[in-house]
Amino acid sequence: MLDSPGFTLPLRRTPQTVEDLRPTSVVEDPAQRRDLILLERARGGDLDAFNDLVVVYQDLLFALIVRMVPDRDQAADCVQEAFFSAFRNMASFRGGIVRSWLSRIAINAAMDTQRLRKRRPVDPYPELEDDSWQPPADASADPVTTALETERHRALNRALATVTDDQRAAIVLYDIEGYDYAEIAQMTGVSLGTVKSRIHRGRIALRGLLADQMELFRG
Amino acid sequence: MADREPQDRFGRPTEDMPDSADRTPHADHDLLVVAAGSDVGADPAARAAAARQRAACPECDALARDLFLIAAGLQSLPRSIPAPAARDFRLSPDQARRLQRGNGLRRFLRPFGAGGIPSLRPMAAAFTTLGVAGLLFTLVLPGMTTFRVVTGAAPGAISAPIGAGDAAASPQAVKENASTDSPAVPAGAATSPAAAGASPASLDLGRSSATPPGPQVPSQDFSAPTASVSPLSPVAVLSFVLLAAGVLLFVLRLAAYRLR
Numbered sequence: 001m002l003d004s005p006g007f008t009l010p011l012r013r014t015p016q017t018v019e020d021l022r023p024t025s026v027v028e029d030p031a032q033r034r035d036l037i038l039l040e041r042a043r044g045g046d047l048d049a050f051n052d053l054v055v056v057y058q059d060l061l062f063a064l065i066v067r068m069v070p071d072r073d074q075a076a077d078c079v080q081e082a083f084f085s086a087f088r089n090m091a092s093f094r095g096g097i098v099r100s101w102l103s104r105i106a107i108n109a110a111m112d113t114q115r116l117r118k119r120r121p122v123d124p125y126p127e128l129e130d131d132s133w134q135p136p137a138d139a140s141a142d143p144v145t146t147a148l149e150t151e152r153h154r155a156l157n158r159a160l161a162t163v164t165d166d167q168r169a170a171i172v173l174y175d176i177e178g179y180d181y182a183e184i185a186q187m188t189g190v191s192l193g194t195v196k197s198r199i200h201r202g203r204i205a206l207r208g209l210l211a212d213q214m215e216l217f218r219g
Numbered sequence: 220m221a222d223r224e225p226q227d228r229f230g231r232p233t234e235d236m237p238d239s240a241d242r243t244p245h246a247d248h249d250l251l252v253v254a255a256g257s258d259v260g261a262d263p264a265a266r267a268a269a270a271r272q273r274a275a276c277p278e279c280d281a282l283a284r285d286l287f288l289i290a291a292g293l294q295s296l297p298r299s300i301p302a303p304a305a306r307d308f309r310l311s312p313d314q315a316r317r318l319q320r321g322n323g324l325r326r327f328l329r330p331f332g333a334g335g336i337p338s339l340r341p342m343a344a345a346f347t348t349l350g351v352a353g354l355l356f357t358l359v360l361p362g363m364t365t366f367r368v369v370t371g372a373a374p375g376a377i378s379a380p381i382g383a384g385d386a387a388a389s390p391q392a393v394k395e396n397a398s399t400d401s402p403a404v405p406a407g408a409a410t411s412p413a414a415a416g417a418s419p420a421s422l423d424l425g426r427s428s429a430t431p432p433g434p435q436v437p438s439q440d441f442s443a444p445t446a447s448v449s450p451l452s453p454v455a456v457l458s459f460v461l462l463a464a465g466v467l468l469f470v471l472r473l474a475a476y477r478l479r
Binding site: 047050051054055058059060062063066072076079080083084087088089091092149152153156157171175176177178180181196197199200201203204206207210214217218 | 250251254255258260282285286288289290291292293294295296297298299300301302303306308309310312314315318319325326329
């Protein structure tokens with residue numbers, strides 16, 4: 001009876017644990033190795049090597065900055081300023097992850113822009129309805145799913161643009177860029193507790209802003 | 220059967236007692252506990268606290284589920300967004316040359332900027348504070364005390380608090396004092412025991428003004444209040460140096476941040 005095919009033991013289901021899939025080690029990362037080689041050559045005076053780094057990271061930095069400074073022109077200016085700053089400060093790079101180093105410089109540039117904007121407000125940030133914010137649709141994807149995802153991304157981007165600058169930076173770095181608390185604390189120059197608080201408060205604020213659109217996420 | 224207590228339907232609770240501590244309204248709940256507990260990087264204690272709150276409050280449970288969905292939605296956002304095609308972020312040789320030009324100054328200022336000396340700001344603040352305090356104690360406060368003693372105001376006015384003594388030490392009071400026919404009280408006697416123990420500055424001034432007895436007209440010269448305290452005392456000089464060093468450190472730090 002026990003070996004009958006229809007018999008199953010009533011197993012007690014434990015709640016699924018959510019695993020953090022973000023990489024914790026980059027020692028053997030080929031991309032990191034490539035970046036270090038390029039940076040070393042750039043420090044030796046090879047401008048082409050630096051420009052290779054620019055080409056590799058320009059989209060990533062633009063994605064990071066455009067979520068913090070949601071004006072695409074200003075974000076592009078920030079990216080340019082970040083690369084200028086990286087070129088000037090190549091000598092101060094003391095090892096570590098090149099992507100994090102560049103991200104930190106980009107965040108500083110974005111924060112400078114935000115501060116400047118607060119001092120001299122011109123007009124509010126435009127609403128993020130730009131289609132280029134959406135990833136290209138997979139040809140095999142269901143159109144309904146694609147449309148839903150696009151709508152969800154738009155809603156999230158709109159809500160993100162509304163929370164405070166600090167909360168937005170922390171959420172973008174943690175949830176989208178995948179940095180951990182300690183890295184974000186180091187990048188933004190605040191304590192670990194402040195980073196956590198900004199992320200959690202920011203998410204609660206997002207929930208308040210998205211309260212009437214939560215069906216998009218449940219679907 | 221008759222001797223048994225009648226069984227009331229609502230007499231004794233037969234089920235587990237509900238936890239009355241968790242029956243607070245949702246508005247009083249700390250939402251950050253739920254938010255912290257529903258994070259993937261939360262520690263076990265935060266998770267347990269959030270689980271307790273979720274079990275007790277359906278609204279908190281709904282919040283946790285929504286926060287999880289929002290976090291998942293955020294993680295599904297594209298990590299790379301193509302930069303505007305019209306923009307070329309690569310550096311031209313001209314730009315590279317221009318950027319390298321200010322490298323000497325930047326190298327000099329690097330220790331003062333972000334990632335430089337970590338204790339720079341507290342050090343600058345301490346220097347500035349000590350400098351200001353030193354100048355205050357060596358130049359400003361003794362000047363105020365000297366002014367009172369030189370005017371030769373009533374003994375009570377000398378030992379009185381600054382605010383209270385203002386009226387007594389005013390030029391009008393001095394004139395009234397000078398117009399009396401009675402012989403003036405010698406300066407040494409004018410200093411009451413209370414005033415004698417008031418401050419070293421006033422003691423010093425009392426000694427310096429112990430001129431031969433006789434009719435004495437109080438000094439009307441209000442413009443020379445620092446007779447006994449030299450502005451160039453070592454403490455004052457040191458305070459100046461500390462203040463200058465503190466301000467300089469602040470300026471260097473600001474410049475380093477600007478040139479970042």
